[in-house]
Amino acid sequence: MIGAGALTTVQDLGRPGWAHLGVPRAGALDAPAAALANRLVGNPPESALLETVLGGLTVRNAGPGRWAALTGGGAGPAFWWAAGAELRVPEPTYGVRTYLAVAGGIAVAPVLGSRSTDTLAWVGPPRVVDGTTLPLGEPAAEPRALDVPAVRRPGGLRVLPGPRADWFASLDPLVTGVWTVRPDSDRIGLRLDGPPLERVREGELPSEGMVLGAVQVPPNGQPIVFLADHPTTGGYPVIAVVRPDDLWQCAQARPGERVRFLRASRG
Amino acid sequence: MLAEVDSPEESAALADWLADAGLEADDVVPAARTVLLDGVDPGRAMALLETWPGGSAVRARRTVDIPVSYDGPDLPLVARRWEVSVDEVVRRHTSLTFTSAFCGFAPGFAYLAGLPEAWWLPRLADPRPRVPAGSVAIAGEWCGVYPTASPGGWLLLGTTDVALWDAASAEPALLAPGTQVRFVSA
Numbered sequence: 001m002i003g004a005g006a007l008t009t010v011q012d013l014g015r016p017g018w019a020h021l022g023v024p025r026a027g028a029l030d031a032p033a034a035a036l037a038n039r040l041v042g043n044p045p046e047s048a049l050l051e052t053v054l055g056g057l058t059v060r061n062a063g064p065g066r067w068a069a070l071t072g073g074g075a076g077p078a079f080w081w082a083a084g085a086e087l088r089v090p091e092p093t094y095g096v097r098t099y100l101a102v103a104g105g106i107a108v109a110p111v112l113g114s115r116s117t118d119t120l121a122w123v124g125p126p127r128v129v130d131g132t133t134l135p136l137g138e139p140a141a142e143p144r145a146l147d148v149p150a151v152r153r154p155g156g157l158r159v160l161p162g163p164r165a166d167w168f169a170s171l172d173p174l175v176t177g178v179w180t181v182r183p184d185s186d187r188i189g190l191r192l193d194g195p196p197l198e199r200v201r202e203g204e205l206p207s208e209g210m211v212l213g214a215v216q217v218p219p220n221g222q223p224i225v226f227l228a229d230h231p232t233t234g235g236y237p238v239i240a241v242v243r244p245d246d247l248w249q250c251a252q253a254r255p256g257e258r259v260r261f262l263r264a265s266r267g
Numbered sequence: 268m269l270a271e272v273d274s275p276e277e278s279a280a281l282a283d284w285l286a287d288a289g290l291e292a293d294d295v296v297p298a299a300r301t302v303l304l305d306g307v308d309p310g311r312a313m314a315l316l317e318t319w320p321g322g323s324a325v326r327a328r329r330t331v332d333i334p335v336s337y338d339g340p341d342l343p344l345v346a347r348r349w350e351v352s353v354d355e356v357v358r359r360h361t362s363l364t365f366t367s368a369f370c371g372f373a374p375g376f377a378y379l380a381g382l383p384e385a386w387w388l389p390r391l392a393d394p395r396p397r398v399p400a401g402s403v404a405i406a407g408e409w410c411g412v413y414p415t416a417s418p419g420g421w422l423l424l425g426t427t428d429v430a431l432w433d434a435a436s437a438e439p440a441l442l443a444p445g446t447q448v449r450f451v452s453a
Contacts, residue, residue: 016293019305020282020297021370021439022372022373022374022440111434206299206300207298207299207369207378208269208300208303209297209298209303232370233371233372
């Protein structure tokens with residue numbers, strides 16, 4: 001790593017199965033973009049890659065030439081990354097997070113079955129910093145053609161009622177409101193600003209398990225969509241849950257951007 | 268899917284029972300009054316839940332003794348609120364057997380149930396910016412041991428050297444849900 005950028009981490013499919021011990025699942029925040037990057041370079045879906053925020057990552061290939069691919073804000077076909085060549089990840093044209101997959105995958109030692117770095121409790125490989133050297137695995141297959149449109153169309157975030165929807169008069173203020181992405185959004189949650197969601201029930205909620213995509217409402221009424229590094233339990237009511245296939249949009253929503261929620265049909 | 272139960276002990280028992288019954292899930296997360304069933308087939312999970320006999324008996328797991336230096340800054344406060352001496356606070360805390368009901372807040376941080384309701388005390392109104400690793404503390408219905416240094420508002424009774432979390436181990440949390448815990452004066 002010549003320059004690690006604002007925040008660069010190793011990610012894969014994450015480590016589900018440890019939430020009962022307080023370990024977040026982690027994993028690539030924009031899962032479809034990460035899957036595409038691995039596919040382009042011929043890696044299996046569970047291969048580890050780099051996730052970086054708003055460009056600025058500069059990496060030198062210290063080994064032999066390899067196929068590599070960049071996805072995220074946009075996506076291009078796999079390219080040959082020559083031995084010794086420096087690769088600079090540009091700021092994405094839209095979105096926040098870019099994925100760099102290299103044939104063979106990043107071969108750091110797994111922790112609890114995953115190579116993902118969790119930024120809440122820092123379980124997993126350490127954060128990538130300037131000077132970090134990362135080992136690569138053996139390439140498994142030939143690169144593949146870009147098989148999906150490079151531009152994905154964001155829509156509203158489809159939500160189902162959450163386990164504590166009855167702590168609120170209705171879902172209407174959530175789904176009719178226009179929400180602004182706050183700059184303190186991160187891998188833990190997409191933090192939103194808008195008309196405060198008011199509770200109809202007072203009191204404290206005993207800590208309970210939280211799912212990926214939970215829309216948690218703290219006392220200030222400003223919702224937080226829980227993303228991959230979210231705490232495994234929480235004490236604020238969950239009004240709604242974002243459908244898993246819409247979560248990639250949360251990974252790519254820039255501070256100041258507006259987002260909407262849509263009521264999803266069940267299933 | 269979120270199953271509601273009456274107590275943390277019942278939550279730990281249900282999570283145990285679901286594991287023994289072979290429920291297929293990404294995660295089963297016991298908590299204070301619920302068990303989260305994440306990544307399950309709702310129909311199958313519901314059918315299984317309907318056959319749960321109930322109760323709060325956890326699977327016989329190991330008992331862990333935790334040596335504590337009772338030198339916490341909140342001991343005098345707890346003694347005042349309980350209207351007893353500091354020695355009596357230590358005697359009471361070491362007389363109990365706690366059950367790890369669930370983990371959360373940080374990897375390996377266990378919420379230990381078993382404090383009698385008459386001894387429940389609210390957390391500090393003004394949390395400390397840094398509670399040292401190994402701090403043994405109480406708040407509300409819970410007792411807990413901080414695996415790493417972090418901000419916290421629980422009442423600090425003492426400290427322990429016991430390692431609570433080792434990500435390289437097959438069983439990374441010393442106080443996994445269901446573990447029986449006793450504190451002994453070091």
